[in-house]
Amino acid sequence: MKRTFEYNGLPAHVIFGYNTLDSVRAEVEKLGVKRAIVLTTPEFEDKGKQIADLLGSISAGVYPCAKMHTPVAVTEDAMEFFQARKADGTVAIGGGSTIGLGKAIALRTDCPQLVIPTTYAGSEMSPYLGQTEHGVKTTISSRKVLPETVVYDVALTHTLPPRFAAASGVNAIAHSAEALYAKNTNPVVNLMAAEGISMLHEALPKVVANPEDREGRFDALYGAWLCSIVQGQVSMALHHKICHALGGSFNLPHADIHANVLPHAIAYNSKAAVAAVETIANSIGNQNAALGLYNFNLEIGVYTSLKDLGMPESGIEVIVDQIMNTPYWNPRKMNRGALTKLLQRVWLGEPPKYDPDQ
Numbered sequence: 001m002k003r004t005f006e007y008n009g010l011p012a013h014v015i016f017g018y019n020t021l022d023s024v025r026a027e028v029e030k031l032g033v034k035r036a037i038v039l040t041t042p043e044f045e046d047k048g049k050q051i052a053d054l055l056g057s058i059s060a061g062v063y064p065c066a067k068m069h070t071p072v073a074v075t076e077d078a079m080e081f082f083q084a085r086k087a088d089g090t091v092a093i094g095g096g097s098t099i100g101l102g103k104a105i106a107l108r109t110d111c112p113q114l115v116i117p118t119t120y121a122g123s124e125m126s127p128y129l130g131q132t133e134h135g136v137k138t139t140i141s142s143r144k145v146l147p148e149t150v151v152y153d154v155a156l157t158h159t160l161p162p163r164f165a166a167a168s169g170v171n172a173i174a175h176s177a178e179a180l181y182a183k184n185t186n187p188v189v190n191l192m193a194a195e196g197i198s199m200l201h202e203a204l205p206k207v208v209a210n211p212e213d214r215e216g217r218f219d220a221l222y223g224a225w226l227c228s229i230v231q232g233q234v235s236m237a238l239h240h241k242i243c244h245a246l247g248g249s250f251n252l253p254h255a256d257i258h259a260n261v262l263p264h265a266i267a268y269n270s271k272a273a274v275a276a277v278e279t280i281a282n283s284i285g286n287q288n289a290a291l292g293l294y295n296f297n298l299e300i301g302v303y304t305s306l307k308d309l310g311m312p313e314s315g316i317e318v319i320v321d322q323i324m325n326t327p328y329w330n331p332r333k334m335n336r337g338a339l340t341k342l343l344q345r346v347w348l349g350e351p352p353k354y355d356p357d358q
Helices: 021-030 042-058 072-084 096-109 154-159 162-179 187-209 214-233 238-250 254-269 274-284 289-300 315-325 336-348
Strands: 013-017 036-039 059-063 089-094 113-117 128-133 136-141 149-153
Touching: 013 021, 013 214, 021 042, 021 089, 021 113, 021 149, 036 042, 036 072, 036 096, 042 059, 042 089, 059 072, 072 096, 072 128, 089 096, 096 113, 096 128, 096 254, 128 238, 136 238, 149 154, 154 214, 162 187, 162 214, 162 238, 162 254, 162 289, 187 214, 187 274, 187 289, 238 254, 238 315, 254 274, 254 289, 254 336, 274 289, 315 336
Parallel strands: 013 149, 036 059, 036 089, 089 113, 113 149
Antiparallel strands: 128 136
16 A cells, blocks of 8 residues: 555546436535536537426526537637626536536636536546647647536436447546556555446446446446546556647547557556556456456447558557657656557457567
């Protein structure tokens, strides 16, 4: 156990359960919001209108244009909508795209946020915001972007098709896996990370096999919540750096790239973060954490190839350059040769492998 550490609990009011949406208006009013805009993606606009109806007289309209990786141009358009409606708060319903837009507005206005997650992405519990402009995704950390209230309604996750639920769930696992070897990890984070990984590893096959499995859906969202808390407590390393570069450069689907990269990032760090990787292995019941997660992806139907996601092979060099030019801290030094081989395997969909320094 780490004997000296720091722990900062992040403030957020959380409501968790089935059919919790009836609490939304009261919770928005508790935040002192008089006019709230509802944020969604185009695909989720009908659900946004339902939330606007629940808000009644304090609804300032629905902005249904959130996009992956939070493009700055979309945020600027949303800001015009926010100001034109004289809004003083946001309600975001959806996954990381919508929640990211709410955070981007909060960064610029410091307005209160209520978030209703419908995926396992986990952005709702973290002070991180990733924004994309000119093909580059940058990440900031600020408590200004941390939502004040999060309403988890397990019933909403039943709208997630099995394949998307699977990818989103492994995305959540990635938050906890990397937190275990973060430079500022601590015993409290380690406990939540191990439990989050274990819950999702057990629940996701149930959700994929039977999308209406209430117990599986509940456990998956609970595990994702734990993983999202963990993500907000620690800094990021190689896994997130690769995924941010892939998302910003090629606009690849967020959850899928996290699921693709995770086994390979763990393999890369396996000899530099032995205790952390052992905890991951124990949480999934497999002696080889990296290979166990790769096979888990195959079991639950997650795409395991960047090639299948539409990334050109020439992009490997682009991503390696970004990693080497602006690296995140990582327990193992960033090594161009080993990283190139890692990305070649992810691009092809091959099993993860540890490569020694070149």
